[in-house]
Amino acid sequence: MNEIKIFSPATVANVACGFDVLGFCLDSIGDYMVIRKTTEKGIKITKIEGFDLPYETEKNVAGVSAQALYNDLRPECGFEIEIHKKIKPGSGIGSSAASASGSVYGINELLGRPYDKTQLTYFAMQGEAIASQCEHADNLAPGIFGGFTLVKSTKPLNILSLPTPSDLFATLIHPQIEVKTVDSRAVLPKEVPLENAITQWANVGSLIHAFHTSNYELIRESLIDVIIEPHRKKLIPHFDDVKANTLRAGALGCAISGSGPSIFALCKGLETAKQVEKAMHNVYSKSGIAFETYVSKINIEGIKTVK
Amino acid sequence: MNEIKIFSPATVANVACGFDVLGFCLDSIGDYMVIRKTTEKGIKITKIEGFDLPYETEKNVAGVSAQALYNDLRPECGFEIEIHKKIKPGSGIGSSAASASGSVYGINELLGRPYDKTQLTYFAMQGEAIASQCEHADNLAPGIFGGFTLVKSTKPLNILSLPTPSDLFATLIHPQIEVKTVDSRAVLPKEVPLENAITQWANVGSLIHAFHTSNYELIRESLIDVIIEPHRKKLIPHFDDVKANTLRAGALGCAISGSGPSIFALCKGLETAKQVEKAMHNVYSKSGIAFETYVSKINIEGIKTVK
Numbered sequence: 001m002n003e004i005k006i007f008s009p010a011t012v013a014n015v016a017c018g019f020d021v022l023g024f025c026l027d028s029i030g031d032y033m034v035i036r037k038t039t040e041k042g043i044k045i046t047k048i049e050g051f052d053l054p055y056e057t058e059k060n061v062a063g064v065s066a067q068a069l070y071n072d073l074r075p076e077c078g079f080e081i082e083i084h085k086k087i088k089p090g091s092g093i094g095s096s097a098a099s100a101s102g103s104v105y106g107i108n109e110l111l112g113r114p115y116d117k118t119q120l121t122y123f124a125m126q127g128e129a130i131a132s133q134c135e136h137a138d139n140l141a142p143g144i145f146g147g148f149t150l151v152k153s154t155k156p157l158n159i160l161s162l163p164t165p166s167d168l169f170a171t172l173i174h175p176q177i178e179v180k181t182v183d184s185r186a187v188l189p190k191e192v193p194l195e196n197a198i199t200q201w202a203n204v205g206s207l208i209h210a211f212h213t214s215n216y217e218l219i220r221e222s223l224i225d226v227i228i229e230p231h232r233k234k235l236i237p238h239f240d241d242v243k244a245n246t247l248r249a250g251a252l253g254c255a256i257s258g259s260g261p262s263i264f265a266l267c268k269g270l271e272t273a274k275q276v277e278k279a280m281h282n283v284y285s286k287s288g289i290a291f292e293t294y295v296s297k298i299n300i301e302g303i304k305t306v307k
Numbered sequence: 308m309n310e311i312k313i314f315s316p317a318t319v320a321n322v323a324c325g326f327d328v329l330g331f332c333l334d335s336i337g338d339y340m341v342i343r344k345t346t347e348k349g350i351k352i353t354k355i356e357g358f359d360l361p362y363e364t365e366k367n368v369a370g371v372s373a374q375a376l377y378n379d380l381r382p383e384c385g386f387e388i389e390i391h392k393k394i395k396p397g398s399g400i401g402s403s404a405a406s407a408s409g410s411v412y413g414i415n416e417l418l419g420r421p422y423d424k425t426q427l428t429y430f431a432m433q434g435e436a437i438a439s440q441c442e443h444a445d446n447l448a449p450g451i452f453g454g455f456t457l458v459k460s461t462k463p464l465n466i467l468s469l470p471t472p473s474d475l476f477a478t479l480i481h482p483q484i485e486v487k488t489v490d491s492r493a494v495l496p497k498e499v500p501l502e503n504a505i506t507q508w509a510n511v512g513s514l515i516h517a518f519h520t521s522n523y524e525l526i527r528e529s530l531i532d533v534i535i536e537p538h539r540k541k542l543i544p545h546f547d548d549v550k551a552n553t554l555r556a557g558a559l560g561c562a563i564s565g566s567g568p569s570i571f572a573l574c575k576g577l578e579t580a581k582q583v584e585k586a587m588h589n590v591y592s593k594s595g596i597a598f599e600t601y602v603s604k605i606n607i608e609g610i611k612t613v614k
Contacts, residue, residue: 017508018508018512019505019508020505020509021505021508021509021512022512150509150512150513150516151509152509152510152512152513152525152528152529153506153509153528158513158528160512160513160516160525162516188501189501190500190501191498191499191500191501192498192499192500192501192504193497193498193499194495194496194497194498194499194534197499197504197507197508197534198326198327198328199460200504200508201324201325201326201328201504201507201508201511201512202327202328202457202458202459202460202511203459204508204509204511204512205325205328205329205457205459205467205508205511205512205514205515206457206459206465206467207512208512208515208516208519209457209467209469209515209519212515212516212519218459218467221459221460221465222459227501227504
């Protein structure tokens with residue numbers, strides 16, 4: 001095999017209570033990438049469609065992660081990467097993570113899988129770092145492992161693949177505004193009340209338990225973020241309205257996707273997820289802000305080869 | 308049935324990373340209580356052995372919780388309570404919780420179980436409150452439910468019964484010193500670094516996942532408390548030594564039991580648990596401080612009727 005086409009899906013990080021550690025993988029939106037073996041050594045980005053991103057390997061997220069794997073393995077060949085970008089950078093659904101993990105996934109497949117998923121995440125983190133100025137894996141892990149993941153630690157990298165209740169769907173709205181990473185970080189406190197931290201780890205624990213027991217009511221009770229959301233929601237117009245209306249429409253929970261501006265809801269059943277999409281639509285169609293919405297099953301497969 | 312004898316076991320709250328929410332139930336130490344139906348209405352404490360505790364219903368933890376249940380149900384009879392106390396008050400292994408939950412468990416049994424376990428915990432919290440000046444359930448839940456429990460919230464009371472890996476044992480050391488509740492609270496910060504809180508909820512999440520998957524290595528990696536232990540360990544002589552030596556002896560983790568002074572370790576297998584007991588013994592036998600040690604399987608049954 002000298003060429004592979006892959007689908008690298010969008011992902012939702014944080015998942016309400018699990019700031020910096022939880023994430024899940026979407027199905028209905030993602031990038032396509034073509035990776036090709038070349039006799040010439042090295043990593044080259046040969047095509048970028050969809051958004052204006054740098055072609056220089058060392059400035060491109062997909063290039064940097066591919067180069068990290070390449071430097072580790074030192075294969076006899078080189079690789080070309082084509083990126084057909086569908087996930088808008090800065091949307092809060094793991095655009096850079098899809099690029100960073102897609103290139104290493106594709107190269108690993110072409111070479112007969114010398115690396116495991118945790119190692120691929122490690123390489124992808126090098127790419128993600130140039131996009132977000134820090135090494136984190138909460139959007140990478142769900143793409144590479146599929147389903148829900150918990151990044152237990154990054155040093156050493158320890159990723160847990162969590163069970164996904166079968167009837168869980170996600171609904172998203174992506175308001176077409178820019179929330180600068182620097183702003184979404186700046187609003188976060190360095191210290192948090194112990195009392196709130198306790199509430200948060202009770203929710204993380206119960207959410208994991210709920211996934212293992214397919215307890216949808218417990219998922220509902222656990223998708224609560226008392227630490228981050230109160231600060232970051234100010235950066236997202238109509239957040240409270242969207243949340244209130246999605247919950248009223250039957251969503252199990254609704255919170256900021258990553259650092260925003262996208263907002264996600266988790267729902268039991270496709271029908272509810274579609275009702276929730278309507279509710280999001282209703283709020284934003286009055287706002288004058290352009291937006292996109294998506295309904296997606298939870299993608300338990302993660303990044304995959306396509307034809 | 309007019310009389311019941313029950314065993315109300317000791318419990319370990321917090322379980323390293325799960326401050327205020329996690330707990331588990333012991334088997335080899337606990338109080339015995341006899342509850343007897345009487346024609347005279349009301350709740351009476353008729354006998355207390357082992358430790359010097361108040362006989363007045365409204366001042367006795369077991370009395371207050373029993374009275375709370377009694378006031379709610381208003382039965383036609385009354386109850387006498389005998390307490391054969393084995394768990395030393397102030398030991399950090401749920402002495403007051405054993406009293407508070409034992410009386411309501413026994414009365415509920417005699418009346419044909421009108422209440423479920425969560426309701427019993429609610430009544431027991433009223434008793435626990437007079438011992439610890441706040442309503443909490445992290446020692447009550449494991450006694451009443453058995454095994455490992457997560458108190459997701461107290462308002463409303465929501466307790467999750469977690470799976471217990473079958474080869475898990477606990478080893479405890481109880482140094483015979485007094486750590487005043489007021490001191491163990493005073494050393495805790497009101498605010499904690501967000502970074503540490505994230506580490507803590509990653510550990511809580513991974514511990515719950517580890518219980519569900521019987522992953523002992525992950526239990527080992529998750530039994531880490533970066534929030535409370537650094538402050539409270541100063542109140543417990545030789546804590547660092549005990550911890551280092553139990554880990555060297557093979558313990559999966561070692562941390563403060565409740566607010567101390569007891570220290571617990573979790574171990575895979577009885578043999579390791581016994582080695583860990585020796586390690587604890589070695590440290591404290593040189594200290595000049597009197598102590599007791601215990602090895603116990605995790606008690607998945609909780610409080611029970613005995614003959």
